[in-house]
Amino acid sequence: MSLRITLVTAARVLRQLVADRRTVVMLVGVPSALMALLRFVYDGSPEVFDRIGLPLLGVFPFVLMFLVTSVAMLRERTSGTLERLLTTPTGKLDLLLGYGAAFAVAAAVQAVVATAVAYLLLGLDTAGSPAVVVSIAVANAVLGMAMGLFVSAFATSEFQAVQFMPAFVLPQILLCGLLTPRDRMAEWLTTISEALPMTYAVDALTEVGAHAEVTDALLRDAGVVAAATVLFLVAGAATLRRRSA
Amino acid sequence: MMSIDFQQPAAPRPPAVAVDRLVVARGGRTVLHGISCDLQPATVTGLLGPSGGGKSTLLRAVVGVQRVRSGSVTVLGVPAGHRELRHRVGYVTQAPSVYADLTVRANARYFAAVHGVGARAADRAVADVGLGDAAGQAVSSLSGGQRARASLACALVASPELLVLDEPTVGLDPVLREDLWAQFAALAAAGTTLIVSSHVMDEAGRCERLLLLRDGRLIADDTPAALRRATGTDDLDEAFLQLVRREAAVA
Numbered sequence: 001m002s003l004r005i006t007l008v009t010a011a012r013v014l015r016q017l018v019a020d021r022r023t024v025v026m027l028v029g030v031p032s033a034l035m036a037l038l039r040f041v042y043d044g045s046p047e048v049f050d051r052i053g054l055p056l057l058g059v060f061p062f063v064l065m066f067l068v069t070s071v072a073m074l075r076e077r078t079s080g081t082l083e084r085l086l087t088t089p090t091g092k093l094d095l096l097l098g099y100g101a102a103f104a105v106a107a108a109v110q111a112v113v114a115t116a117v118a119y120l121l122l123g124l125d126t127a128g129s130p131a132v133v134v135s136i137a138v139a140n141a142v143l144g145m146a147m148g149l150f151v152s153a154f155a156t157s158e159f160q161a162v163q164f165m166p167a168f169v170l171p172q173i174l175l176c177g178l179l180t181p182r183d184r185m186a187e188w189l190t191t192i193s194e195a196l197p198m199t200y201a202v203d204a205l206t207e208v209g210a211h212a213e214v215t216d217a218l219l220r221d222a223g224v225v226a227a228a229t230v231l232f233l234v235a236g237a238a239t240l241r242r243r244s245a
Numbered sequence: 246m247m248s249i250d251f252q253q254p255a256a257p258r259p260p261a262v263a264v265d266r267l268v269v270a271r272g273g274r275t276v277l278h279g280i281s282c283d284l285q286p287a288t289v290t291g292l293l294g295p296s297g298g299g300k301s302t303l304l305r306a307v308v309g310v311q312r313v314r315s316g317s318v319t320v321l322g323v324p325a326g327h328r329e330l331r332h333r334v335g336y337v338t339q340a341p342s343v344y345a346d347l348t349v350r351a352n353a354r355y356f357a358a359v360h361g362v363g364a365r366a367a368d369r370a371v372a373d374v375g376l377g378d379a380a381g382q383a384v385s386s387l388s389g390g391q392r393a394r395a396s397l398a399c400a401l402v403a404s405p406e407l408l409v410l411d412e413p414t415v416g417l418d419p420v421l422r423e424d425l426w427a428q429f430a431a432l433a434a435a436g437t438t439l440i441v442s443s444h445v446m447d448e449a450g451r452c453e454r455l456l457l458l459r460d461g462r463l464i465a466d467d468t469p470a471a472l473r474r475a476t477g478t479d480d481l482d483e484a485f486l487q488l489v490r491r492e493a494a495v496a
């Protein structure tokens with residue numbers, strides 16, 4: 001574990017990201033555009049936009065970071081750069097935390113832009129502070145990244161990596177309480193939803209929507225998101241092998 | 246294995262790499278059948294033989310990324326893949342393992358930073374492989390040979406004591422190949438140990454020692470001069486064929 005290597009790795013990943021202008025434009029612009037779309041889908045009922053738009057500020061970064069990371073990591077594996085890096089002083093954790101730091105920066109930019117657009121242009125209204133919304137969105141993006149890193153180990157092609165999104169992420173979106181309150185789902189689904197990290201991210205954002213102050217429930221939900229992130233990073237590290245057959 | 250004893254100049258130094266009865270199996274098939282060989286410090290050793298003969302597997306074992314069934318590989322006095330070696334061994338895979346979306350310079354500087362050396366060392370390595378003019382170009386825009394050299398530059402940045410190069414000259418024009426081999430010789434003269442795989446026999450003459458690997462077995466471990474003498478031909482291609490035929494006759 002080396003802070004220096006973690007930082008140079010983060011800088012390298014960011015440099016790769018920035019080198020791809022179209023990806024940058026989409027990372028920054030797409031969530032805002034989707035929020036605007038949603039705002040006008042619910043043109044006649046702004047309270048629904050407040051209820052659904054807020055959690056989506058956390059869901060979009062999760063989905064995008066999951067996708068971007070799983071493809072980036074798959075490329076790292078298939079191009080041979082991963083094997084090469086593991087013959088250098090780079091530790092597994094240096095690599096994963098480097099990715100984490102880089103994508104957290106990207107997620108922060110994305111979340112700030114999407115949140116600003118939602119509050120200032122689209123009239124999103126919450127009891128709690130937008131700053132808390134941004135923090136949770138970034139935490140959620142880092143969680144998406146950690147999951148993306150982990151599942152990329154099970155993909156041997158980009159086709160597979162992309163399909164892990166509907167396989168791993170979509171069920172979480174369906175069950176997190178965004179479409180219908182979780183207590184109105186079949187009981188066994190409610191139980192499953194309690195084991196899915198995105199549920200806690202969405203609950204946290206719902207708390208921000210309803211309460212002006214930072215509640216205990218919010219802190220507990222944020223804690224679960226952070227713990228799940230650490231869990232997936234450790235699991236991801238276990239999939240990086242210095243020796244292979 | 247054939248052995249031609251040659252009076253080596255007294256070599257008190259331990260070998261840079263010692264491979265002892267190495268057996269590697271991949272997917273149920275034995276790829277290396279108990280290989281033993283030593284690499285002397287500050288020399289260029291050529292690892293030659295047909296594709297599929299186990300060259301890359303042997304190199305991977307030396308770097309310590311290959312899971313082995315039995316036997317041992319000792320590199321610079323410690324087991325291959327030891328943590329301590331991560332600063333001391335440079336490895337260039339057959340497919341260029343660099344970031345295609347970054348420039349040559351950014352790639353070299355990244356690997357330099359990982360090793361804790363400065364940007365100047367990175368820029369020198371880029372110039373050394375003849376990519377000074379292309380340093381600002383994204384690797385994805387380079388030709389195959391240029392990519393291979395970008396990958397090599399990333400291994401040179403840390404001035405490793407052992408350089409493991411898997412087919413570094415594939416796809417290069419003769420002038421560049423000449424340049425690279427001259428550079429390998431210069432590195433060895435400066436104290437670096439190199440092992441370079443190739444399937445081009447005319448490159449074999451540039452090595453101080455040759456390992457001929459065929460079907461996972463070493464069929465020769467000698468100097469080019471001794472191989473020529475033993476087979477009675479000046480042509481290393483022909484020498485290699487003769488060795489293969491002898492091996493087949495024995496089997």
